Amino acid sequence: EADIYQTPRYLVIGTGKKITLECSQTMGHDKMYWYQQDPGMELHLIHYSYGVNSTEKGDLSSESTVSRIRTEHFPLTLESARPSHTSQYLCASSVGPKSHYEQYFGPGTRLTVT
């Protein structure tokens, strides 16, 4: 089992609420990622970070924001949740200067916006 944690595992929240999905890893990995995955579908990269104070947007346009103030922590924030944000959010981390290494995934947060 990888040492990467996500909280909460499940979240049901009303439209317009601000939410933060937590992700932390204890492996000292420099690189961290956020993916969005709808049921039975592929993963879409929405944010990534190569280290402290570095964040980049991924392939899929997302209204979420991320921060990387500490190596081990990579939270994702939605300022105003909408039903279209309903999805599973997966956090991952990897070691190495380039993406030539395996990614370790957290268990995911399943978000439902009503």
Add this chain to the structure above:
Amino acid sequence: SQQGEEDPQALSIQEGENATMNCSYKTSINNLQWYRQNSGRGLVHLILIRSNEREKHSGRLRVTLDTSKKSSSLLITASRAADTASYFCATDSRETMSGYSTLTFGKGTMLLVSP
């Protein structure tokens, strides 16, 4: 458009049979990785094959890579009910503005192994 496309979308077999899943991609790659996802969980890395490798084994897993056809296959031999999961290929190929690459995942093959 999606870089990796798995085929078939779903596969149902009996325990003891072999399962073969295929992945095709469009651009040149640095490496190709296979991941497994149990329902409602995160992904687990299975195996990585580099662009200069043609075949790799890990336990009951065998991965092949044909860069001329831009395709890869994952073979699971002597399947077990516990192998039931979705399997994704991911390609490491693109350079970002910062010079690093990211993984692009396919849609996955859902494997059901019946006892």
